[in-house]
Amino acid sequence: QSALTQPASVSGSPGQSITISCTGTSSDVGGYNYVSWYQQHPGKAPKLMIYDVTDRPLGVSHRFSGSKSGNTASLTISGLQAEDEADYYCSSYTSSNTLVFGGGTKLTVL
């Protein structure tokens, strides 16, 4: 159950778009459309931002979008805002009947 691979950090200026990648294998990301993305601000609980690769829960801004190609999923945040600065984690269901998270990506809004 190796963690999914995410970049340690990304950054962008307000108004710009950024993309965070999440790479797994055919046994997790590539094998199922059960990829989710979570936002976590310091000292807070994670918040679900994207599920089933592309779907947004009610109340999540349309600036957040998800996609997947092969074994790599991606989270794109458009129109970057200061409040988007946080840690982001991807997760995927696996063929071993488990969930696996990515190592997390720290987003800095410059």
Added chain:
Amino acid sequence: QVQLVESGGGVVQPGRSLRLSCAASGFTFSSYTMHWVRQAPGKGLQWVAVISYDGNNKYYADSVKGRFTISRDNSKNTLYLQMNSQTTEDTAVYYCARGTFPPFSNALCDYWGQGTLVTVSS
């Protein structure tokens, strides 16, 4: 509104046991799959275990299999995590989360508690 409140964390010596609880409110607890997810200090999220709505199906991360047991009492709207044979590697904030899990649904955690800190130290 959905509320999940974890309790039972604290300092425990290596090799000892601890039981965490998660009190749920604001939704029909007995209809939902529940997860435990942990986060070591300064580290990322790590999935621990999941239990189906009726308690009949349970799955665990390899790192805790055979040592941790997830359970629930739907009459008390409470989720549990029994942690045995603890090591320093189990030091983390433990979150309970409402969610879903295959085969009858997708795989996500849509509401999370605020977490309870478990420190394993001699």
